[in-house]
Amino acid sequence: MKDKSRDYDIIIIGAGLVGLSASLLMSRKIENILVLDNKREDSFHSLPESEDPYQGVKSIALSLSSTKIFEALGIWKDIKKDAAIIENVHVSSKGDVGSVVLSASEIGEEVLGHNVANTILYNSLYRKVKSAKIDFQYDSNLEGISCKKDHVEICFRVNNKVEKKILSADLLIVTDGLNSKSSGLLGIDSEDHSPLQEAIFTNIFLSKPTLNTAYQRFSKDGHMALLPIPVLNNDHRSEFIWVLPKNLSDEYSKLSDKEFLRVSQQFFGYRAGNFKKLDKRLRFPIYRQQATEQIRHNIVIMGNSAHSIYPIAAQGFNLSLRDAQKLSSVIINSRECGKSIGSFEVLQDYLSEQVFDQSLTAGFGDNLKSAFAKDNPLARFVRSVSLLGFDSIPSLRKAVINLGVGVRGNSKPG
Ligand SMILES: Cc1cc2nc3c(=O)[nH]c(=O)nc-3n(C[C@H](O)[C@H](O)[C@H](O)COP(=O)(O)OP(=O)(O)OC[C@H]3O[C@@H](n4cnc5c(N)ncnc54)[C@H](O)[C@@H]3O)c2cc1C
Numbered sequence: 482m483k484d485k486s487r488d489y490d491i492i493i494i495g496a497g498l499v500g501l502s503a504s505l506l507m508s509r510k511i512e513n514i515l516v517l518d519n520k521r522e523d524s525f526h527s528l529p530e531s532e533d534p535y536q537g538v539k540s541i542a543l544s545l546s547s548t549k550i551f552e553a554l555g556i557w558k559d560i561k562k563d564a565a566i567i568e569n570v571h572v573s574s575k576g577d578v579g580s581v582v583l584s585a586s587e588i589g590e591e592v593l594g595h596n597v598a599n600t601i602l603y604n605s606l607y608r609k610v611k612s613a614k615i616d617f618q619y620d621s622n623l624e625g626i627s628c629k630k631d632h633v634e635i636c637f638r639v640n641n642k643v644e645k646k647i648l649s650a651d652l653l654i655v656t657d658g659l660n661s662k663s664s665g666l667l668g669i670d671s672e673d674h675s676p677l678q679e680a681i682f683t684n685i686f687l688s689k690p691t692l693n694t695a696y697q698r699f700s701k702d703g704h705m706a707l708l709p710i711p712v713l714n715n716d717h718r719s720e721f722i723w724v725l726p727k728n729l730s731d732e733y734s735k736l737s738d739k740e741f742l743r744v745s746q747q748f749f750g751y752r753a754g755n756f757k758k759l760d761k762r763l764r765f766p767i768y769r770q771q772a773t774e775q776i777r778h779n780i781v782i783m784g785n786s787a788h789s790i791y792p793i794a795a796q797g798f799n800l801s802l803r804d805a806q807k808l809s810s811v812i813i814n815s816r817e818c819g820k821s822i823g824s825f826e827v828l829q830d831y832l833s834e835q836v837f838d839q840s841l842t843a844g845f846g847d848n849l850k851s852a853f854a855k856d857n858p859l860a861r862f863v864r865s866v867s868l869l870g871f872d873s874i875p876s877l878r879k880a881v882i883n884l885g886v887g888v889r890g891n892s893k894p895g
Contacts, residue, residue, distance in 0.1 A: 487632055489515045489616075490822065492650040494623065494635070495657035496525070498541075498599075499784030499801045501606040503654055505554050506809035508613050511816065515616040515648065517637070519657075522619040525607060534563060534598045535710045537761050539682055540720045541602060542567065542695075542708055542795040543595045547802050559605045564597035565709040568693035571752065575700035596695075596708045596720060626653065626666045626780075631821065633779040652812065652823040653780045659768055661786035669782065671770045678767040679730035680792060684710060685721040685745075689754035698749050702729060705749055706795075719753065721745070724767065724792075734764060767792060771843070776832050779823035781808060790843045800842045807835050 490511050493500045496518035504516050518525075543551075543564075551557040570583045570593060585593045610617070618637075624645065625636040633653040636645055655663040664671070691709040696719075698705040703726070707719040723745065725733065733741060738759055746756045768789045775782045784801045811831040812822040820827055 488648040489513050489650040491652045493654045494663050500656035501610050503805040504615050506805050508615055510813040517618040517621045534601050538598045538600050540596045540598050544799045547799050556605045556609050563601045564595040565711050566592045566693045567594045567695045570695045572697045655782045655786050656784040658785045670773045674769040677727045680765045681723045683721050683762045684718050684760040686757040687717045687754040690717045776828040778825040796842050804835050
């Protein structure tokens, strides 16, 4: 039952992809929700969605389980119309003779996943939150979090005004990203296992159609992924991500576009056609962090604040969405049984159900780092099928397990 003395049932700090998704999932049965962010309102309205929403924008590979969650939230149709389908994954390793192609049809699905520009996904979530009965507080500078006996209070200033606001809730969900200020205020540390690596990101124009195929290419010096994005004016393009040791990323970032295309084509080969031209290059440091606590009485830490995982696994958001779905179902059930949604016992139920998924998913990502060093094609293959968030497909997981010691699929010279 809702306690009338609280301002909110749930307060969510951080309106990123995870905070927005969590608020929508909770709002299906819980009415009194506030989402708070430190960004100004106009920065939410000005997310560019130009004629070509993929230009200069990172995309996000969504697993089938994520698309099913968005379908249930009623936003998948909106996202899907601008997303690219991933039907096949081609995995190869520089210097190895074998390559593997995994197709959706092999596991009885039409697609393995979708790739969509971050802004398309974000704007769709934001529009839905704004049309739902969810309160939004922009431009909020968080100053304190106090844990009371059976609720939580947050203290913040809006728009740098002197006046402080205090709001209470039965449950506080922290989704304010990496180096979370909220976790700092709560005294929750993060273990940092970040490697000295960076991701170079751009879109590459190709000489032939992508045929809905994603590519993964390994070497001991780095890992490259090409993920299909929608055709623009008859131009075939893929999102290009290259994870490299920091020193190589520094070196390659200094290259001209022409030289960069040559070096990346040399690393990748010609299986996706000629690399014709590229968009602006962006660089992202690679973080691998893990909060030392994810739940406390009346508090849950989620998203990047809880676990930021190796990004080449394209799993971070897919995993956090599964976390948010599980949390919402656990707290909705507990409310229906008359229990407090913030009780430690309820939150422990959530975490114990998700901890296996979290360690498996983060583990896949961590293992990828060793794939750079280890020369074991099967291990690389098994890891790589998890790359695009597809490990959430039970039948694919089973297929991978069934691989045993032999590599399945079309084995061709690499
Ligand atoms: C190169 C790269 C590629 C990736 N590709 C994929 C992929 O293909 N598939 C996939 O599933 N995942 C992918 N990921 C991971 C994915 O991007 C993250 O898991 C996801 O963005 C995390 O979202 P978040 O909401 O937890 O954090 P964030 O997006 O960081 O959001 C945090 C929010 O909190 C707000 N905030 C910060 N501080 C405060 C404060 N003090 N008070 C109030 N608000 C605050 C911020 O303004 C922001 O709105 C990738 C990551 C990288 C780096």
